[in-house]
Amino acid sequence: xADDNRNFxxxxxxxxxxxxxxxxxxxxxxxxxxxVGIYKDHIPMTMIIAPGILTIxxxxxxxxxxxxxxxxxxxxxxxTILAEIIEWPAEIDVARAEEARSRAEERxxxxxxxxxxxxxxxxxxxxxxRIESVRE
Amino acid sequence: MASMRDIKRxxxxxxxxxxxxxxxxLVSTVKLQRAKQRAEQSKAYFNCMYETxxxxxxxxxxxxxxxxxxxxxxKKAVVVITSNRGLAGGYNSNVVKxxxxxxxxxxxxxIYAIGKKGKDTLQRHGYMIKxxxxxxxxxxxxxxxxxxxxxxxxxxxxxxxxxxxxxxxxFKNTVVHEPTLxxxxxxxASEAKADAQETGSKxxxxxxxxxxxxxxxIIPKYVTSLIYGGxxxxxxxxxxxxxxxxxxxxxxxxxxxxxxxLMYNRARQxxxxxxxxxxxxxxxxxx
Numbered sequence: 402x403a404d405d406n407r408n409f410x411x412x413x414x415x416x417x418x419x420x421x422x423x424x425x426x427x428x429x430x431x432x433x434x435x436x437v438g439i440y441k442d443h444i445p446m447t448m449i450i451a452p453g454i455l456t457i458x459x460x461x462x463x464x465x466x467x468x469x470x471x472x473x474x475x476x477x478x479x480x481t482i483l484a485e486i487i488e489w490p491a492e493i494d495v496a497r498a499e500e501a502r503s504r505a506e507e508r509x510x511x512x513x514x515x516x517x518x519x520x521x522x523x524x525x526x527x528x529x530x531r532i533e534s535v536r537e
Numbered sequence: 538m539a540s541m542r543d544i545k546r547x548x549x550x551x552x553x554x555x556x557x558x559x560x561x562x563l564v565s566t567v568k569l570q571r572a573k574q575r576a577e578q579s580k581a582y583f584n585c586m587y588e589t590x591x592x593x594x595x596x597x598x599x600x601x602x603x604x605x606x607x608x609x610x611x612k613k614a615v616v617v618i619t620s621n622r623g624l625a626g627g628y629n630s631n632v633v634k635x636x637x638x639x640x641x642x643x644x645x646x647x648i649y650a651i652g653k654k655g656k657d658t659l660q661r662h663g664y665m666i667k668x669x670x671x672x673x674x675x676x677x678x679x680x681x682x683x684x685x686x687x688x689x690x691x692x693x694x695x696x697x698x699x700x701x702x703x704x705x706x707x708f709k710n711t712v713v714h715e716p717t718l719x720x721x722x723x724x725x726a727s728e729a730k731a732d733a734q735e736t737g738s739k740x741x742x743x744x745x746x747x748x749x750x751x752x753x754x755i756i757p758k759y760v761t762s763l764i765y766g767g768x769x770x771x772x773x774x775x776x777x778x779x780x781x782x783x784x785x786x787x788x789x790x791x792x793x794x795x796x797x798x799l800m801y802n803r804a805r806q807x808x809x810x811x812x813x814x815x816x817x818x819x820x821x822x823x824x
Contacts, residue, residue: 414582416679416765417575433754434745446743447589449754472755474589483585485679485758 409441411457413482420487421466427458428480430468431530439475446475452526454534455487467493467534469527486527490535498535502528541804548797555790561624562783565776569711572773575677576708583766590759593744593752594724602749603694604756606723610699614647614667614689616721616764618705618771619655621671625775626782628706629654631716635704637662639718647698649685651768674775677768679761686761693722701760705767706774712781714774719767721760 411428413420429438431453455468469486505525509518594605615636619629633655636646647667650656652674660666668688673681692698701721706714744751 414585416579416582416682416762418578419581432745444743446745447593447751447755448745449751470758472589472758474585481585483582483589483758485683485761 407441408459409477410479411482412479413455413484413487415484415487420484421457423459425457425459427456429456429458430454430473430482432473439480442477443475443480445477448473448475450482450484452523452530454530455482465490465534467527467530469530488531488534493531493535495532495535498528498531502532541801541808544797544801544804548794548801551790551793551797555787555794558783558786558790562780562787565779565783569773569776569780572769572776573708573711576769576773579766579769583762586759586762590724590755593748593755602752604722604724604752610696611645612647612698613641613645613700613702614649614692614698615641615702615704616649616651616685616689616767617655617659618674618703618767619650619652620771620775621653621674623654624782625779628714628775628778628782629658632704632706633658633662635716635718636664649689651685652771673768674772677765677772679765682761682765682768686757686764689721690757690760703763703767705771706778708770708773708777711777714777719763721763722756724756724759 408424408426410422411425412422427438427440429436431437431451432448433451434448436453437448450468450471450473452467452469455466457464457466467488467490468482468484469488471482471484471486473480473482501524505521505528508521509525512518617632617636619632623629629652636648636659643662643664646664648656648659648664649668649670650659650666651670653671656666656669656671668685670681670685673685689698689701693701700723703719703721705717705719707717708714
């Protein structure tokens, strides 16, 4: 099959806007079951997103964004990501993310009674994803 | 007949009221445009969310998940979305009526109020106000919706409440706003199933992780998106309702001013005629 037929539609929707919509050749992101990369003709699947970096590959062009929460619906020729929180690297405040990271790390290290560990860990993951997406 | 001075004063006061209503109409028109745009933008997310959840439930019909059956508690939580400011016609009272005139028992309800007007009225009627967040409605954000749904789901999981409802005003178009009572939890699987069949559900969907866990994670997001959708639509409806109310107020003021102008002119003419008659009568008496 010709190269340009290996593209599928990627649509990323947030509650406030349509974040991204285009024909792409591959998309990678983090799910609760681990990292996945999706090409065209994937079997229909619904996955829950874990904080991480979203990588969109479109021909030679690679785009990245920090994706924090939501879920995705994969169909053979279309991928829809319902993102609760997603940011382009340009929109991220690195200083704030660093601060959030140290705060979350501290909370996890101290492990004080009454701390919601799951939430603290999630906050840490989010902060790390933000920082990494800017760095790369 | 009222004196000329009285009529003039009254006309002046109506004119200044009209100026206010006119200005308020303009403001809410602008706000409506913005809120409408937001409501439309969030619709894509909401529709997609709804489709996914219904197709999931259609497939997972037989699941015995806590989110799919009513909790043991008699208590019901209602999220009531109203505005902070009045002068919006029947906007707020229509939402409140959903609760006071609905078939709820007053003792069973816990109100999560968003917007001051609804909270004040329900409090006066003796309802239990559990939470009160008047600021959210000014600038609805997804983070706010997340905070509310987290609280609701925590009490639901703890068995403190058995059902969750959302009372808001649906924004159908600029002139039609429908007060709506929506059941958030438990999700009614049977209804959802029928809907999914109608829309000609998509090919067999696989879930990762398994159905049960996926439901655990998706349903809270579903509830959040419904609440957010409700907030955004209520915001649009509020401004739409205010625009309409102010529009008719302006028209009414115009009518009253016309009527008063007529009365004023008549009174003026009457007094001139009277003066003339007096002068002529006086002149006749002398000659």
